[in-house]
Amino acid sequence: MLRLGILIRVSLPGLHANPTNSRHSMAYSAKIGPSILSSDLSCLGSECVRMMECGADYLHLDVMDGHFVPNITFGHPMVECLRKTVGQDPFFDMHMMVSRPEQWVKPMAAAGASQYTFHLEATTNPGNLIKEIRESGMKVGLAIKPGTTVEELAPWANQIDMALVMTVEPGFGGQKFMEDMMPKVSWLRSQFPSLDIEVDGGVGPDTIHKCAEAGANMIVSGSALIASDDPRSVIALLRTAVAEAIQKRSLDR
Numbered sequence: 001m002l003r004l005g006i007l008i009r010v011s012l013p014g015l016h017a018n019p020t021n022s023r024h025s026m027a028y029s030a031k032i033g034p035s036i037l038s039s040d041l042s043c044l045g046s047e048c049v050r051m052m053e054c055g056a057d058y059l060h061l062d063v064m065d066g067h068f069v070p071n072i073t074f075g076h077p078m079v080e081c082l083r084k085t086v087g088q089d090p091f092f093d094m095h096m097m098v099s100r101p102e103q104w105v106k107p108m109a110a111a112g113a114s115q116y117t118f119h120l121e122a123t124t125n126p127g128n129l130i131k132e133i134r135e136s137g138m139k140v141g142l143a144i145k146p147g148t149t150v151e152e153l154a155p156w157a158n159q160i161d162m163a164l165v166m167t168v169e170p171g172f173g174g175q176k177f178m179e180d181m182m183p184k185v186s187w188l189r190s191q192f193p194s195l196d197i198e199v200d201g202g203v204g205p206d207t208i209h210k211c212a213e214a215g216a217n218m219i220v221s222g223s224a225l226i227a228s229d230d231p232r233s234v235i236a237l238l239r240t241a242v243a244e245a246i247q248k249r250s251l252d253r
């Protein structure tokens with residue numbers, strides 16, 4: 001039986017697009033981040049605590065503004081309350097499905113966000129936004145919608161901590177997983193072997209193996225996990241699938 005959360009070291013000379021300027025460490029691991037979008041929103045704090053107690057590695061918090069996507073969720077005041085409820089330790093990955101993501105960097109940092117994941121489609125100046133996020137003390141995630149090519153993300157890959165490949169059109173939980181996004185993940189993994197690569201949308205026990213084989217290591221799961229009678233087992237299953245794929249990839253080298 002594999003130990004959960006297996007960590008591997010990768011060393012593939014020549015494959016990284018720009019190894020000398022890369023921010024990525026030479027290790028990545030399987031991490032599972034529940035999306036609490038599908039939970040009872042009147043109990044967000046206790047749902048976050050429940051997910052962490054069930055073995056989640058981080059929390060994926062979906063911020064929607066009703067403009068970039070046709071839905072509204074919550075903003076930084078809610079994040080501040082969640083931080084107080086769960087304490088300092090849990091990692092908050094803010095999935096910012098908002099227009100003008102620049103305007104929420106400082107409020108989110110002050111509220112206790114750990115990583116600010118913005119959409120490439122939402123800004124005209126990704127370089128400046130990356131700099132502002134980092135100066136605010138957060139990690140940087142860069143997300144692309146299904147219609148955006150991975151080549152458009154590539155120029156920024158060495159400046160970010162995580163790339164998010166959306167596997168549904170952003171806006172709603174509970175949608176069908178888009179398997180045709182997997183070539184994007186495979187390409188990113190081949191070009192940036194140590195980059196954290198996240199998938200989000202329709203991911204659960206039925207679809208995790210496609211994501212893991214393609215090379216994703218940060219797994220967002222919403223409805224499949226939250227609605228489960230046994231979220232602890234689902235989290236363990238997802239993590240094991242990713243950890244085994246990481247180990248297989250390292251052995252294949």
Ligand SMILES: O=C(CO)[C@H](O)[C@H](O)COP(=O)(O)O
Nearest residue numbers: 170171173174201202222223
């Ligand atoms: O960003 C999102 C939607 O835009 C959510 O994170 C995502 O949909 C997770 O929920 P599910 O696993 O139910 O698809």
Ligand SMILES: [Fe+2]
Nearest residue numbers: 035062095200
């Ligand atoms: Fe999300």
